[in-house]
Amino acid sequence: MPHITLPEGFPGIRSLAAYRPDTGAALYALAEALLRGTESSFSQAEAELIAAFISAQNECTFCTCSHAAAARYLFNQDKSIVDAVIENYETAPISEKMKALLGIAKCVQQDARTVTDELVANARLLGATDRQIHDTVLIAATFCMFNRYVDGLATVTPLGLEAYEPMGERMATLGYIPPKPMGQ
Numbered sequence: 596m597p598h599i600t601l602p603e604g605f606p607g608i609r610s611l612a613a614y615r616p617d618t619g620a621a622l623y624a625l626a627e628a629l630l631r632g633t634e635s636s637f638s639q640a641e642a643e644l645i646a647a648f649i650s651a652q653n654e655c656t657f658c659t660c661s662h663a664a665a666a667r668y669l670f671n672q673d674k675s676i677v678d679a680v681i682e683n684y685e686t687a688p689i690s691e692k693m694k695a696l697l698g699i700a701k702c703v704q705q706d707a708r709t710v711t712d713e714l715v716a717n718a719r720l721l722g723a724t725d726r727q728i729h730d731t732v733l734i735a736a737t738f739c740m741f742n743r744y745v746d747g748l749a750t751v752t753p754l755g756l757e758a759y760e761p762m763g764e765r766m767a768t769l770g771y772i773p774p775k776p777m778g779q
Contacts (some may be wrong), residue, residue: 662765
């Protein structure tokens, strides 16, 4: 049960965006820019994968399930990659560059001050650009905030992974569109 009275019928962060449309619009715009934007240094699938990975590290069920569903939809035939990364990114069938970037993301999630020159240099040696390093840190930091926002107010989390599949498809195809404010 949520800690505050939230609009019914909206799970997770959607209820918070409906509750505070002014801040919700800004958060959705940030998610859109980071995960789907034309300026992103990652494919949509890769960006969603980072979001799902960080959400899993933070044990945020709603964000993990919804962003993993979006990543699975976007990876299509290779959807098993998503679960492999969440299980153990170091052994997942992804590039060494992506493993290095996820290592940086994990440091941001745990204590951003632990991102070292060596981690960044290694990511560069494996082909990561400055923009990818920047975007990795920003996605990780943003999703730490989103996860804490969702869980800190105990938003409603749907049960069963099948509830997230249409949500993931919507996010992957339509993007991050805030829900209509209550009464509209």
